[in-house]
Amino acid sequence: MQEREPEAQRSSAEPPTKDLSQAAAGFLRGLIAADYSRCTIEASAVDLRQFLEFLRSRQIERIDTVERTDVSEFAAALADPDGYLAGPSAGAPEGQSQPRRPRPYARSTISRKLSVVRSFLRFCEENGLAGIDPSVGVGSPRLPRRLPQVLSQEQIALLLEQIDRTKPLDMRDRALFELIYSCGLRCQEALDLELRDINFDSCEIRAKGKGRKERVVPVGELALDAMERYLREGRPRLVKKGMEQDHVFLSRTGRPLSASDVRRRLAGYLVGAGAPAGTSPHTLRHSFATHLLEGGADLRTIQELLGHSSLRTTQVYAHVSAAHLRKTYRRAHPRA
Structure with a gap:
């Protein structure tokens, strides 16, 4: 992309x-x-x-x-x-x-x-430091067209529902991954969220994307429930005295969670979900877009939800959905 x-x-x-x-x-x-x-x-x-x-x-x-x-x-x-x-x-x-x-x-x-x-x-x-931009006309290497990896709806359910919600870190993980999948967030967008960015009344969050562009994204009921429980029961136990933080997602030490922490925690849950190798937090974002398209959402709406500046970037999910349909057809049709 x-x-x-x-x-x-x-x-x-x-x-x-x-x-x-x-x-x-x-x-x-x-x-x-x-x-x-x-x-x-x-x-x-x-x-x-x-x-x-x-x-x-x-x-x-x-x-x-x-x-x-x-x-x-x-x-x-x-x-x-x-x-x-x-x-x-x-x-x-x-x-x-x-x-x-x-x-x-x-x-x-x-x-x-x-x-x-x-x-x-x-x-x-x-800024007048040079004449004509010398990079004009220098091309970039042609990139292979790769379809983004996605999880099935069943794999998403297995991944999320296996996360125990009795400990603070588990409550945080469940809320984080539910939110990424529910809203199609980039990992860093989720980690940058502050408490003021969540509106439970309107069921929306304010996300800051690339170039610090802001967008308002609706949040699903299951993700809201996980967020409410984490903020009520889990997050207060992660906040350390004298280290008050505005960030929503905190580490064990009370500091803002890092992307490497997220990747490490996700890796621990993937085996139980039967997820393929290479699954990352961004896979949840890809799955969000693909499942929306399969459910009937149009590309323009998905573009707005993902925060893409160009529709061309979003169109890759049309190819993913078509590939998924062909795979399902070959698996399910008796004479495929």
Whole structure:
């Protein structure tokens, strides 16, 4: 699925500088000012640092000297199985080289990195740091069309109903996974929820999606029941004295729950549900959309509920639903 490129705000507070590091710092400050999520900002910083290290390896220190060939050869270097690792990994000091990569980056990863580079160079053009954006005309690798993995309605029921609701962490997990499936939330959208975002009277939540775009999503009765029980009985036992939190979902230590915690907890429930390998929290979101489509919902409605900016992104679920129908037909029809 095509992701929205991060767009930094045009800077007018500081005089423009054409030094690579300072231009990159200005771009990242723009992302922060535009209220992008911490994960987006950190990932963009890593990808951008990698691009700058590649440019420095070519003795390029000013953004206005970057050419289209530099961008296209950066893309080629990422895809080169024998070649050069274009820069440091997350957490590595800037300027420190890394060993050769044993294999090339996946095409989806290359596309993401080029998306950040394009957004950065467009920011530089708009702020007068460079001439014509040198990334114009540099294509991304063609991605294979993969249908998202979904669970059947029976598998969803098994997954959710097996979660015991006598302990605080179990009540939290049941409420979290019920909510993701009921509302089609991204995992991070659920983790970013604050108490004020839940409206039990109108049976709705306010979710903050990519680019911090807000949308209001209805919540089903079973998810509301699980949420009410968690907030009444489970969450108060997770809140630690002197560590009051506005986030809905808390860890054992009373801090906001992390995505890695969610993946780990979900993995513990998958065996009992007979779920296939590779099932993730995002699978619940895919299942939400597919089950809605199979139930008669139109793509435009599903697009709004998922928070997709483009209907093309949502249309993949039409293919999933058709594939599901063919599979069901072959399994059930006596002469299929």
